[in-house]
Amino acid sequence: MSKGVCAVVGVGPGIGASLARRFAQDDYAVAMVSRSLSYSRKLEKELGPAARAYACDVMDPDEVQRTFAEIEKEMGAVDVLCYNAGSGVRGAFDEIDLAAFETSWKVNALGLVTSARAVLPGMRARGAGSIIVTSATAAYRGKVQTSAFAAAKAAQRSLAQSMARQLWPEGIHVALMNVDGIVDMPRARQAMSDKPDEFFINPEAIAATAASLHGQDRSGWSFEVEVRPFQEDW
Amino acid sequence: MSKGVCAVVGVGPGIGASLARRFAQDDYAVAMVSRSLSYSRKLEKELGPAARAYACDVMDPDEVQRTFAEIEKEMGAVDVLCYNAGSGVRGAFDEIDLAAFETSWKVNALGLVTSARAVLPGMRARGAGSIIVTSATAAYRGKVQTSAFAAAKAAQRSLAQSMARQLWPEGIHVALMNVDGIVDMPRARQAMSDKPDEFFINPEAIAATAASLHGQDRSGWSFEVEVRPFQEDW
């Protein structure tokens, strides 16, 4: 018996997969939304009939609207939205491609607005729900090489604050996870093969924090939570 | 069978009592440290033989050292330290009593240093442990009437950061709970009798956050976590 529906936006072999697995284990039906189905189709098989993959480009507001309408029709109203889409173009402000700069903003900020709007009527009808955003340390400061990514994450964090201030009093928990470290994924392991296991964040720890945020009593909610490996230098 | 020892510093009918109850329910032996025994003796009876009350003025470094030595001797090494002592003298900087100003600093900052030092050898020996500090929004900004309290809480937060940066790599989890709201206690209810239930933070929600922090996988620790009622204006 399902506890409800969790939609994860941005599903690849890292945080997205761990979020999907965790909410599936916690007896949620999981809608996996990602640009390409190549990875989420595999997860679908792993997670069984309670998980479904949806293809959607979050940069396109109409596509977002259509996808969530489909999710609601096929799976039911969304109880938990994990917004994990993120784009990581690197480069100094005088070098970055302006189209990639705009893409960063669209994926991190515009897509959050349109996805949250899509699930809002259902959450409002029940006076409950969680919207959990995957943020990063870049949201707090712009460095030379993060000019595009940090600006997009700063905009996203500001939006999440606006959303929290509006939706908390309606019983909808908007929260932000500041992932501060390198997530353990095959690609990261290859690039940093000299690092010990403890250097990386286990994406399951991030998913555990998301589940914990969703489970909080509304008498004491958190908005902003770091997820940082104990060995991290910060 | 006890899971270990939790010491709560600062025990009264609010956050401190809820922390003691929660860790007792989670099968920890609980040492309750407070200036006066008048309230903690009652809690002792409620919580049974696994809980013990200790009288200690945290402003006195020698007394802190003696008290924790006694706890360790009678109950065993401390696994979880909840530092919940706090002093709330109000007043503008040109009005506050200088002795009360110093007391605020001693209770919030000096007492944290001496308490954490007292439990450190045991935690270090096991390469594990949690030190969870009760903070407040005042730690982030000084207002006219919080000149003493906010300065003490700012110092405490800075200290907790220094401690976290030092102790996390040793496997000891230092974390800060930013309690942003009015805790549901008899005194607060009387003073704000016109407020609905939902206005107040249930101290059990704060204790749940402390338990959740203690239970985090060290691959993804949090340092700073807000606990704020969903109806709060922030």
Added chain:
Amino acid sequence: MSKGVCAVVGVGPGIGASLARRFAQDDYAVAMVSRSLSYSRKLEKELGPAARAYACDVMDPDEVQRTFAEIEKEMGAVDVLCYNAGSGVRGAFDEIDLAAFETSWKVNALGLVTSARAVLPGMRARGAGSIIVTSATAAYRGKVQTSAFAAAKAAQRSLAQSMARQLWPEGIHVALMNVDGIVDMPRARQAMSDKPDEFFINPEAIAATAASLHGQDRSGWSFEVEVRPFQEDW
């Protein structure tokens, strides 16, 4: 004899006009860049031959490039860029028009990138220059009604940080003025006719801060400076 060229982007009867007047008084040739020429043509007459008005939509990267090429050709390389363009659409995240949301981002963030890129070769050639951005308290937190504006200002501030970290070591001073209050302008006075003079920020005080930032010795630069009326509640 001109001290150099100051370009003000975003010129209307408030901060923009005061910036133009101040740098003109300080013997700079002033290029006034704004979407419409209706106001800047008047300022041109007031300020005399040292000031020139340029029409430019900062949302269009090509137009920005063309405009600054024209400025450089007609007036010389830009020594001081005051980026004062800002868009203030208000509304909760579930109500705002998505086009207006994107416009906010383009005017505040994209336009800063393209304008700064346009003046960069000249500043680099001299190893000197100032880029001064008009920010606002909204950059630091998203409120319900500032969902679009705050997100855009947060992105802009992050960008300015990335630019500062890159350009300061090259001798180019990037700085941010956090305007915290209501600027004294005819429209604001009408809307808040009950407020005393002291409630408003005199835009000349903002321009004085910009001039002061430009004049700082590079041995001790500031990045972020508030401009707030003494009676403001903060």
Added chain:
Amino acid sequence: MSKGVCAVVGVGPGIGASLARRFAQDDYAVAMVSRSLSYSRKLEKELGPAARAYACDVMDPDEVQRTFAEIEKEMGAVDVLCYNAGSGVRGAFDEIDLAAFETSWKVNALGLVTSARAVLPGMRARGAGSIIVTSATAAYRGKVQTSAFAAAKAAQRSLAQSMARQLWPEGIHVALMNVDGIVDMPRARQAMSDKPDEFFINPEAIAATAASLHGQDRSGWSFEVEVRPFQEDW
């Protein structure tokens, strides 16, 4: 003809000396307050009859009161208070001497309260005055080795905020200079003899910022201003 009286608390061959020189050049009578007179006596000779040295231990509230009473009697009411006293004991929280920990707090926090209280009646009588505090990056975060210094600076910054929120509306400008870098002094030069000139902050640049803060129009005051060398990595 003197423009007024400036009191500098904490006078040694770095920021304190530059503040004294700068306000003397700007035609202020300068009271130099420091624990020992050994350095300030030399400055007295350099600066001539408009500058006077006073010995005072800012940790002692009575001594602070007496010293400022003497200054007022001999020189007149203080128009500008530069609070530059600072103590820099280094060490992790489990190693620092508890007396040194308390000294850090007293010099940075308690001494600011008592010094500001001493000049307050005179400033209030005129509805004007400036209180400028020398802060540091440590005020914003505690690192392992700055456990005592950072906690003291965090408390000091919080206090300055409380003071600003109270005193700005009365016309008294409280501000904080965040000195982010190594000040150019003989001792620092010796310890870091491999660094180029540009690595250091010229203390005259800090004094220029203090003078600029004092000169701001109250329609647009700043509270917090960084002073950071252009080559600093931040």
